[in-house]
Amino acid sequence: MTLEPVLDRIDAELPAATERLLDLLRIPSISTDPAYKAECDRAADWLVADLESIGFQVSKRPTPGHPMVVAHSGGEGPHVLFYGHYDVQPVDPPELWDRDPFDPQVENLPTGKVIRGRGSSDDKGQLMTFVEACRAWKDVHGALPTNISLFFEGEEESGSPSLVPFMEENAEELKADIALICDTGLYGDSTPAIITQLRGLLGEELTITGPNKDLHSGSYGGIAMNPARVLAKVIASLHDEGGRITVPDFYDGVPELSNELAAAWDDLKFDEKDFLGEVGLSIPAGEKGRRPLEMIWSRPTCEVNGMTSGYTGDGFKTVLPSKASAKISFRLVGTQDPFAIRKKFRKMVSDMIPADCSVSFKDHGAGPAGQMSTTHPAFEKARDALSDEWPNAAAYVGCGGSIPIAGYFKTVLDMDAMLIGFGKDDDQIHSPNEKYDLSSFHKGIRSWARILHNLTQ
Amino acid sequence: MTLEPVLDRIDAELPAATERLLDLLRIPSISTDPAYKAECDRAADWLVADLESIGFQVSKRPTPGHPMVVAHSGGEGPHVLFYGHYDVQPVDPPELWDRDPFDPQVENLPTGKVIRGRGSSDDKGQLMTFVEACRAWKDVHGALPTNISLFFEGEEESGSPSLVPFMEENAEELKADIALICDTGLYGDSTPAIITQLRGLLGEELTITGPNKDLHSGSYGGIAMNPARVLAKVIASLHDEGGRITVPDFYDGVPELSNELAAAWDDLKFDEKDFLGEVGLSIPAGEKGRRPLEMIWSRPTCEVNGMTSGYTGDGFKTVLPSKASAKISFRLVGTQDPFAIRKKFRKMVSDMIPADCSVSFKDHGAGPAGQMSTTHPAFEKARDALSDEWPNAAAYVGCGGSIPIAGYFKTVLDMDAMLIGFGKDDDQIHSPNEKYDLSSFHKGIRSWARILHNLTQ
Numbered sequence: 001m002t003l004e005p006v007l008d009r010i011d012a013e014l015p016a017a018t019e020r021l022l023d024l025l026r027i028p029s030i031s032t033d034p035a036y037k038a039e040c041d042r043a044a045d046w047l048v049a050d051l052e053s054i055g056f057q058v059s060k061r062p063t064p065g066h067p068m069v070v071a072h073s074g075g076e077g078p079h080v081l082f083y084g085h086y087d088v089q090p091v092d093p094p095e096l097w098d099r100d101p102f103d104p105q106v107e108n109l110p111t112g113k114v115i116r117g118r119g120s121s122d123d124k125g126q127l128m129t130f131v132e133a134c135r136a137w138k139d140v141h142g143a144l145p146t147n148i149s150l151f152f153e154g155e156e157e158s159g160s161p162s163l164v165p166f167m168e169e170n171a172e173e174l175k176a177d178i179a180l181i182c183d184t185g186l187y188g189d190s191t192p193a194i195i196t197q198l199r200g201l202l203g204e205e206l207t208i209t210g211p212n213k214d215l216h217s218g219s220y221g222g223i224a225m226n227p228a229r230v231l232a233k234v235i236a237s238l239h240d241e242g243g244r245i246t247v248p249d250f251y252d253g254v255p256e257l258s259n260e261l262a263a264a265w266d267d268l269k270f271d272e273k274d275f276l277g278e279v280g281l282s283i284p285a286g287e288k289g290r291r292p293l294e295m296i297w298s299r300p301t302c303e304v305n306g307m308t309s310g311y312t313g314d315g316f317k318t319v320l321p322s323k324a325s326a327k328i329s330f331r332l333v334g335t336q337d338p339f340a341i342r343k344k345f346r347k348m349v350s351d352m353i354p355a356d357c358s359v360s361f362k363d364h365g366a367g368p369a370g371q372m373s374t375t376h377p378a379f380e381k382a383r384d385a386l387s388d389e390w391p392n393a394a395a396y397v398g399c400g401g402s403i404p405i406a407g408y409f410k411t412v413l414d415m416d417a418m419l420i421g422f423g424k425d426d427d428q429i430h431s432p433n434e435k436y437d438l439s440s441f442h443k444g445i446r447s448w449a450r451i452l453h454n455l456t457q
Numbered sequence: 458m459t460l461e462p463v464l465d466r467i468d469a470e471l472p473a474a475t476e477r478l479l480d481l482l483r484i485p486s487i488s489t490d491p492a493y494k495a496e497c498d499r500a501a502d503w504l505v506a507d508l509e510s511i512g513f514q515v516s517k518r519p520t521p522g523h524p525m526v527v528a529h530s531g532g533e534g535p536h537v538l539f540y541g542h543y544d545v546q547p548v549d550p551p552e553l554w555d556r557d558p559f560d561p562q563v564e565n566l567p568t569g570k571v572i573r574g575r576g577s578s579d580d581k582g583q584l585m586t587f588v589e590a591c592r593a594w595k596d597v598h599g600a601l602p603t604n605i606s607l608f609f610e611g612e613e614e615s616g617s618p619s620l621v622p623f624m625e626e627n628a629e630e631l632k633a634d635i636a637l638i639c640d641t642g643l644y645g646d647s648t649p650a651i652i653t654q655l656r657g658l659l660g661e662e663l664t665i666t667g668p669n670k671d672l673h674s675g676s677y678g679g680i681a682m683n684p685a686r687v688l689a690k691v692i693a694s695l696h697d698e699g700g701r702i703t704v705p706d707f708y709d710g711v712p713e714l715s716n717e718l719a720a721a722w723d724d725l726k727f728d729e730k731d732f733l734g735e736v737g738l739s740i741p742a743g744e745k746g747r748r749p750l751e752m753i754w755s756r757p758t759c760e761v762n763g764m765t766s767g768y769t770g771d772g773f774k775t776v777l778p779s780k781a782s783a784k785i786s787f788r789l790v791g792t793q794d795p796f797a798i799r800k801k802f803r804k805m806v807s808d809m810i811p812a813d814c815s816v817s818f819k820d821h822g823a824g825p826a827g828q829m830s831t832t833h834p835a836f837e838k839a840r841d842a843l844s845d846e847w848p849n850a851a852a853y854v855g856c857g858g859s860i861p862i863a864g865y866f867k868t869v870l871d872m873d874a875m876l877i878g879f880g881k882d883d884d885q886i887h888s889p890n891e892k893y894d895l896s897s898f899h900k901g902i903r904s905w906a907r908i909l910h911n912l913t914q
Contacts, residue, residue: 032770032771032772032773032774033770033771033772034771089774090768090770090772090774092768092770092774093671096670157774158772158773159773199675201675201775203773203775205773210738211736211737211738212736212737213553213736213737213885213888213889214550214887214888214889215736215887215888216858216886216887216888217758217760217762217786217788217887218656218658218788218856218857218858218859219753219857219858219882219886220736220753220857221753221758221760221786221788221857222742222743222744222752222753222756222757222758222788222857223729223732223733223741223742223743223749223752223753224733224736224738224742225738225740225742226742226760226761228692228761228763228764228783229692229693229695229696229760229761231689231764232688232689232690232691232692232693232761232764233689233693234689235685235686235689235693236686236689236690236692236693236694237693238686239686272680275680276680276681279668279669279670279672279677279681280667280668280669280670281667281668281681281682281813282812282813283682283811283812283813284680285679285680285681285682285683285811285813286679286680287679292680295679295680296676296677296678296679296680299679300679301674301678301679303674303678303683303686303775303777304683304685304686304689304766304767304778304781305674305767305768305773305774305775305776305777305778306685306766306767306768306769306774306776306778307685307688307689307764307765307766307767307769307781308764308765308766308769309761309763309764309765310761310762310763310764310784311547311549311762311763311784312763312764312765312769312784313489313490313547313549314489314490314491315488315489315490315547315615315821316489316615316616316660316662316762316784316786316821316822317489317546317547317549317614317762317763317784317887318658318660318760318762318786318859318887319762319763319887319888320760320762321761321762321763324761324764326685327767327768327769327773327774329674329678329773329775331674331675331678331679354740354742355739355740356738356739356740356742364772364773365773399675400675400676400677400678400679401673401675401676402675402775425676428670429673429676430671430672430673430674430774430775430776431670431671431672431673431776432670432671
């Protein structure tokens with residue numbers, strides 16, 4: 001089967017493909033908020049119907065959380081399993097969006113057209129690049145170039161609680177020759193990238209309780225313990241002066257960057273002034289003495305993702321709060337053990353709580369870092385395909401984010417995974433005004449069409 | 458004019474007086490929240506109508522914020538000016554209330570009847586004790602026992618921005634022989650108290666900005682400055698290990714307790730185990746080496762009243778927040794200068810902000826501590842009246858709260874002020890499920906009837 005007519009078809013079909021994506025983006029499938037459970041289900045149904053229209057055998061599979069969508073083409077050739085997620089992040093703060101996050105549209109910017117809306121880049125727009133590539137192959141040749149399965153999750157933005165049990169229960173069905181994951185970005189604007197290392201993630205929520213109710217800070221201030229002060233002390237103690245994380249044994253399993261990788265990354269000429277300037281910053285804020293790229297790709301972190309206590313509305317309320325809580329996440333690298341770190345973090349925090357306060361913890365997911373082996377021949381084939389599509393040759397890069405699925409493909413299914421995506425640094429994923437460049441969408445579809453072609457060569 | 462029939466009338470009129478209070482409590486006059494502006498106005502109108510029905514000359518007086526209500530009886534005898542406030546605190550968190558905070562009712566508890574609802578104790582229930590005492594005198598004798606003015610404010614819970622300008626502009630009209638303020642409590646359950654010292658209050662809100670938008674903590678975590686970490690560090694640095702506040706020169710003007718006052722307070726046999734046990738605590742958390750009563754009456758404090766950053770909803774969001782903010786209040790004593798402290802606090806915080814972050818401040822009011830002179834003969838007359846009404850003799854005590862009006866009566870109008878109130882420690886003012894004991898309301902009305910009588914003797 002020839003590639004060229006498929007690429008032509010993709011070009012011709014772009015307006016219709018964009019409409020389909022807009023349709024999917026209109027479904028507010030926020031997985032972390034129980035209020036949107038039915039919407040997550042609706043997004044799964046949408047995918048089932050769309051994949052059936054391409055000729056896949058599709059099933060929506062219940063889990064204790066949101067459903068999985070699994071589809072198979074059958075057929076000859078190497079068997080690839082494509083993964084994406086149909087759930088999206090919450091939209092807070094809504095007032096910072098220039099438009100309704102779930103009323104997406106194509107906007108004309110000076111830099112080109114973008115698809116604006118929650119999930120456009122993370123990950124609905126990306127997963128649809130692969131679906132559209134399949135549709136084009138099918139439309140042109142009446143068949144797919146190889147044996148393709150798709151596996152869509154609806155819990156990626158809420159810690160993927162059902163993922164591993166589902167993979168274990170359905171290992172036979174999901175196992176393929178190679179996994180493809182589209183949830184990452186380009187390197188810069190025009191260099192396609194295959195991720196070879198990903199940080200892991202440990203999510204923790206802690207709530208410190210002092211008095212058994214909110215108190216008047218006049219009547220009780222000075223004699224009653226204030227849990228907001230205790231929480232501040234805990235958070236302030238999580239990093240030392242040099243930016244290192246103080247949880248005991250935290251750095252066990254954190255490897256030093258190899259000379260080879262250090263040289264390869266230096267070749268990428270990462271411009272931290274540009275990268276930080278884009279978001280109003282200028283100074284790399286991580287551990288002293290580390291390369292900026294190390295700070296985001298190969299060093300572990302501890303970040304406060306949310307924090308609340310007492311009265312946070314307009315005006316002022318002289319309350320001495322009963323509770324203070326924070327959501328804290330750790331990005332992990334190398335062989336850091338998220339479960340060991342959780343245990344030590346909780347002990348460290350508990351040891352800091354004064355006699356009159358108590359602390360409780362809530363688990364928000366834990367996944368180790370991922371290290372891809374690039375020896376599978378699919379890696380070089382994909383790299384060639386990407387280099388053919390884009391102005392610059394494809395690069396092997398690291399990624400600061402956490403896509404635990406990549407590790408699970410290895411540990412649960414013993415498959416290698418290729419992480420290829422077309423997002424850009426300014427896509428504002430997880431933030432207000434998320435967008436996906438129309439060129440990312442278009443060239444992304446073309447990239448997958450090429451990769452599928454190369455894999456069969 | 459005789460006292461006894463007035464007291465009888467108060468007893469007989471209690472059910473009707475309670476209904477009137479419930480009516481006023483139904484108006485959600487939350488002054489700090491602009492959404493309730495019309496409700497504040499409605500509460501002022503309610504008072505105007507009620508005072509007119511007693512025969513006062515009443516006016517509702519506009520201010521840049523919420524209106525003042527001023528009423529005069531005219532007539533012979535010493536001229537007293539009674540102050541109260543008709544605005545109330547916000548109700549957050551609403552889910553912790555056992556009933557709608559603005560659908561008040563009388564509840565039968567094992568310990569006696571209570572009036573439950575926002576504002577029942579702070580301050581609508583208290584201000585109505587005086588109004589009802591006036592009504593009883595008028596009903597029985599056709600006149601008040603002395604020359605009475607009333608002065609009700611609607612901004613006490615939001616920093617009283619209009620108070621001093623209004624007092625200055627209307628000094629002639631407001632000036633009387635003595636001011637009476639009903640916004641404080643009993644000492645313990647059955648000892649009436651006249652407050653002779655009050656802490657001042659400085660309210661500050663600070664917002665630290667790091668990145669110019671919320672970021673993905675995977676893409677940026679480790680390289681981008683997190684303002685929640687900066688805020689935690691600022692808050693953690695406000696107290697030293699001994700519980701002392703670290704703002705430079707903060708303790709300028711903080712007096713040591715006199716031996717005489719120390720002895721008088723020791724006589725009160727304050728039981729900190731009981732006081733703290735009531736709210737689920739057990740250990741006095743203030744400066745090391747200070748008496749528990751000092752911690753709440755005569756030592757300054759710094760408390761976090763509210764704190765927020767990033768994602769605080771259900772579930773988890775791996776955001777690296779753009780902003781982190783806190784509401785912080787200082788309780789002041791002696792001659793501490795709130796404006797000097799504001800300046801030094803802001804400088805200290807600004808000096809801690811790293812190069813890539815900025816901080817902005819918002820002023821939420823500033824008032825010095827108050828020290829009453831008890832040489833005015835009204836003090837002893839009131840003390841006798843209170844001792845006649847209650848099981849225990851009245852005491853001169855301190856107060857941890859801040860009622861700046863007391864200081865303003867002295868500084869703006871050169872009047873002494875007597876702070877007498879009937880709230881209890883367990884009234885849960887500023888908290889969910891605020892209540893006012895029906896006995897506080899009843900004996901409070903009787904107390905004012907007695908005080909008015911004694912003042913004319």
